[in-house]
Structures are given as C-alpha cells and as structure tokens.
Amino acid sequence: AIELKEDFRSALFNLALLLTDDLRPLEAAPFLNQLVKHHPDHVKGLILLGDIYINNIKDLDAAEKCYERILAVDAGNVQGLHNLCVVYVERGELLAAETCLSRAHLMAPHEDYILRHLKIVRTRLAKVSQMQQQQQQSVGGESERTAATTLPDGSDITEGASEASTNRPKKTVFITKPSDSKEKEPARMMEARLKNDASDTLS
Structure with missing residues (x-):
C-alpha cells in the first residue's frame, strides 16, 4: 500500500506502530516522518514520533516540535500537553514543567497520573x-x-x-512510554499514553 500511494496515512501509521511494538522504534521513525510530512495534523503519529525522539533518538528539540504541533492543531489535547511537560522535565526546567503540568491537571483533573507527576515535580522543586x-x-x-x-x-x-x-536529592528519571503499560516504579516514570485501540485502521 505504501509503494502504491506514498501518503497512505493508515498504512504508514500502522506499520510504524507495529515496528514500535516490536521494539524497533528507530525503524519506525522514517515512516512516521513520512506520515507527518504529508499529514502534519496526524496527532497519533506526532505523539508516537515524539515518544521515539525522547526515548530512543534523545532529541528533545524535535520532540518539543512534535508536541507543539499537536497543540497547534488541538489546544485541548491533554496527551500532547503532558508529553510537552516531559520535555521540560528532561531538560531540568522544573518551573516550566510545574506550570505545564498544572495546566494539564486543570484540563484533565480526573487523570491521576498527571496529578502524580505534578506532585513529583513539586517535590523536586522543594528539595532544590x-x-x-x-x-x-x-x-x-x-x-x-x-x-x-x-x-x-x-x-x-x-x-x-x-x-x-x-x-x-536523588535524581528522578522521567520517561515517556508509547503504550498504556503499568508502571513498575510509579515515582520514577512519566509515561505518555498512546492507546493501541485508538490507532488508525484500514478500511
């Protein structure tokens, strides 16, 4: 399908998702870049690409651009905002992270993981x-x-x-996760929630 139609969005995203689930995120990145090139408003593709930039490629600037693009398309996207907060934490910008997570908590007060991450950042700020x-x-x-x-x-x-x-204070490591897996160490993880059941499907 990709060879026949370069911008076939569902095929590109599903292939990238399969590669990521198969622990081959670096192979998934080119397909995601191709996807967002032709469909710059593909939110799920940007989420997944941002996760790969943070966790595997270690390019925080590129990840930040992914999440900012999501918020430009959908200002109320909690997942995109939360993952942008992760970028701030990874840079050590704790004040910016606190402001970001406070905003995310106001947008989604029912999401326990956001409140938990906000408390972690505030604890770190207090220790500093x-x-x-x-x-x-x-x-x-x-x-x-x-x-x-x-x-x-x-x-x-x-x-x-x-x-x-x-x-x-001991360093707390915050990382994003491309799936809804359970946290083994809740106090040491900040996960981005990409739900598999929300992926594009071929029609």
Whole structure:
C-alpha cells in the first residue's frame, strides 16, 4: 500500500506502530516522518514520533516540535500537553514543567497520573529550594562554624561532614512510554499514553 500511494496515512501509521511494538522504534521513525510530512495534523503519529525522539533518538528539540504541533492543531489535547511537560522535565526546567503540568491537571483533573507527576515535580522543586537555603546558610556561617569547631590542636571536629551533600536529592528519571503499560516504579516514570485501540485502521 505504501509503494502504491506514498501518503497512505493508515498504512504508514500502522506499520510504524507495529515496528514500535516490536521494539524497533528507530525503524519506525522514517515512516512516521513520512506520515507527518504529508499529514502534519496526524496527532497519533506526532505523539508516537515524539515518544521515539525522547526515548530512543534523545532529541528533545524535535520532540518539543512534535508536541507543539499537536497543540497547534488541538489546544485541548491533554496527551500532547503532558508529553510537552516531559520535555521540560528532561531538560531540568522544573518551573516550566510545574506550570505545564498544572495546566494539564486543570484540563484533565480526573487523570491521576498527571496529578502524580505534578506532585513529583513539586517535590523536586522543594528539595532544590531546600538545598539552596542550606548552601546559603553554609556560606553565611562558614567563618563562625570554623572558629567554633576548631580544637586546640588545630584539627576540625566536623571533618567529612556536609549537611548539604548528605541531603542532596536523588535524581528522578522521567520517561515517556508509547503504550498504556503499568508502571513498575510509579515515582520514577512519566509515561505518555498512546492507546493501541485508538490507532488508525484500514478500511
């Protein structure tokens, strides 16, 4: 079907979906690029292509363009907005991610996974803020603490102890998933939901 008609959208999307399900996403990407070239408003194709850019090709800029194109076509597309939030998280832009996820939560308050991801981002922001405060306190009181903790022989009783370093927050990895699979580690995953039953079908 693809050889007969280059822009046969259902064939292109279904083939790309099959390749992705078969754990061959890099082989799926060219078909998806061909699909969105001829059908720039194909939302499901853009969702899947964006997932591949994030998880496999590691091109956040390209993924961002996919999701922005979705929102340009359908401003109320929760999945596209959520996945754009993932891009911000992957870049470490936590404030932008919080704003993005807050908007997604308002659009879809019934989606528990969005609220869960919003809480994760807010927790990370709180830890970053706490670290910054501790570092400021550490710098501000460094001279006083040095004098107070120096023994008569000149040794330092706090050697090796650093509250800021011991309280450093662990990195949480956020990734998108091209299917509705269950999360094994909910606190470490941010999945994009591409539902198989919503795929194009040949008529």
